[in-house]
Amino acid sequence: SLDIKVVGISGSVGKTSTKEMIASVLSQKYSVLKTEGNFNNEIGLPLTVFNLRKEHEIAVLEMGISGFEEMTRLAKVARPDICVLTNIGVAHMENLGSRDGILKAKTEMFAYMNENGTIILNGDDDKLRGYSPENGITPVYFGLDESCGFHAENISGKGLNGTDAQFFTPNSSFTAHINIPGAHMVYNALAATAVGYALGMTDREICAGIEANVPIAGRNNLIRAPHFTIIDDCYNANPTSMKASLDVLAFADTRKAAILGDMFELGENEKQMHREVGIHAVRKGIDVLICIGSLMKSAADGALEYLEQQKNAEYTEETPSSSAHFPTQICHFATKADFLREAKELLKEG
Structure with missing residues (x-):
């Protein structure tokens, strides 16, 4: 087996754009394999894992579901060290019944993660804020609220040219420009900052990764x-x-x-x-x-x-x-x- 850290990403909205941002940040220090496109289901995720090679140090895996037990099967394959949940929305409500059902399905990921791993959640999401995983791991939160360990202030929109923001970690702060427009991209950058921090990256490396992120076809x-x-x-x-x-x-x-x-x-x-x-x-x-x-x-x-x-x-x-x-x-x-x-x-x- 390969000694590779695995970052698993899920949520109702923003999985792919968050995956791209996290991969951009981690690539400033590590050799990264990421999910291509949205190969995030029970066929696409194993195909991504099969592409791992000795030179890879981190796998960034998008994990998408539409029903119960699907995440359990994906997590058994991925075995993430770091789990990121972007939000709990209404996508796939038809199959999962309610936002509480969506929360239950998404958090199936935690059952097969590294017992010494990190859980990173959107602290501005009402379903994720205060969520207590059954595996006993205390989550790390990102969001715009100052109570989140990773938060942003002095956000300045530049129209279609992106956004400037000041990012705060538990121990530091830095300013970065996000090239892709939209307030939601600040959340993606915060999630990436939390992942980079968990993997020992410096503010300068994280900032460079945020600023290097560019859009992909069909995604803003x-x-x-x-x-x-x-x-x-x-x-x-x-x-x-x-x-x-x-x-x-x-x-x-x-x-x-x-x-x-x-x-x-x-x-x-x-x-x-x-x-x-x-x-x-x-x-x-x-x-x-x-x-x-x-x-x-x-x-x-x-x-x-x-x-x-x-x-x-x-x-x-x-x-x-x-x-x-x-x-x-x-x-x-x-x-x-x-x-x-x-x-x-x-x-x-x-």
Whole structure:
């Protein structure tokens, strides 16, 4: 067997982007093998493990599930030394029943980790904050709350050009620039800082890894085309990640168009969750909201109803920050083909 440290990463949202950030940080000091793409299931994870070679010092493994007992099987293969949970959201609610069910399924990872290992949790997540693992390991927390051992302050958004932040560890602090836009990327950097700290890295090494992280295709990837700037975040989605993508889009100082498709495996409240995404787009001042698919009809309906309410109401805190800024268009298409027939008219420069 190989003497390799294993970092296992799971959570409802942000597994892949957190994996990429952690691998970027660890690569500043170690030879790292990471999960490619999202090879994070019962087929993909073993295939990743089979790629381990003598030169590798650390494996960074993304661990994705959609049902109970799946994480147990993955953990038996991975045997992580460090376990990272990004958050407990609503993805796969259809199979896992509730957020408590999701928490139970995700934390199956701990049963097969190194008994002297490290558990790193998002301290701003209501389900993870204060969670007590059955294996007796005291978790390390990251988050924006100062009570977390790893937290961030002086966060300064740079629009689509990323974010500056000051990162605090239990013993030090440093400032770093995150290249990928979005407030959620600060959490990814904090998780990576906690992992790097657990593996004996210096602040300078961790900072260099945060600043070296770049987006991958389909994951908040900024594409500057001749006439458009495209935010490619199309690989997969759930309500939390879709709202985060809309938050990123809202940073743009030009005409903003959101093209959204159906989200699956959300359970009995799926229509309401889609509706909330549509309302969020209106609140963020998106100029053109394009909803594609049967479930996205609820997003379009919710956006239209909310827009009408706001047009008829006085200014409130719920209204977009830019005065009287509402989407100029809200469109729903049953299929992608239907949308493509009208795309040129909807997607304009400006």
